[in-house]
Amino acid sequence: MSYLQKQQRRRYGTGKTTHTDYALYYHLIWAVEEGLPLITQEIEEVLKKFLVKKCKALEIILIAVEMAKNHAHLILSLKPTHYIPDLVQALKGSSSYFINNHTNMDFALYWERGYSIRTISEMNMDNAKHYVLNQKKYHGIEGKTSSSKAGLKSALGTTQTP
Numbered sequence: 001m002s003y004l005q006k007q008q009r010r011r012y013g014t015g016k017t018t019h020t021d022y023a024l025y026y027h028l029i030w031a032v033e034e035g036l037p038l039i040t041q042e043i044e045e046v047l048k049k050f051l052v053k054k055c056k057a058l059e060i061i062l063i064a065v066e067m068a069k070n071h072a073h074l075i076l077s078l079k080p081t082h083y084i085p086d087l088v089q090a091l092k093g094s095s096s097y098f099i100n101n102h103t104n105m106d107f108a109l110y111w112e113r114g115y116s117i118r119t120i121s122e123m124n125m126d127n128a129k130h131y132v133l134n135q136k137k138y139h140g141i142e143g144k145t146s147s148s149k150a151g152l153k154s155a156l157g158t159t160q161t162p
């Protein structure tokens, strides 16, 4: 392993034990139901704080999280024992529940069924992080999406990860 790779692993929180070495990075995206632009600045802040805590509880290292008005991007570092359908369900389900029960919105926030997930190689991590953390810039003005499929599609549109 090169020095650079070692540095990257340290930075992004790769697990390493005596017998197991892994680097499992994923770019996860999910959308608001019907692609509605419901993620206001206030909701976004609550969501981010919640997801940070939830990931910790699930032993997921949350490398980056950013929101657009109608979808969420997360970069995760997982363990080999993580089962993706369960953890996505846990993140989506608990976050919308939390929003709907701990904020004073005039509407309920529901996530679209399904999600998009891509692997991120160590070499591509900086690009992926840059893309996620600059969501608002990449998407320009958000909230124009009218159909749910278009919501996730536009969310995925310029993803740089494979």
Ligand SMILES: [Zn+2]
Binding pocket: 068, 071, 073, 135, 139, 154, 155, 156
């Ligand atoms: Zn996006």
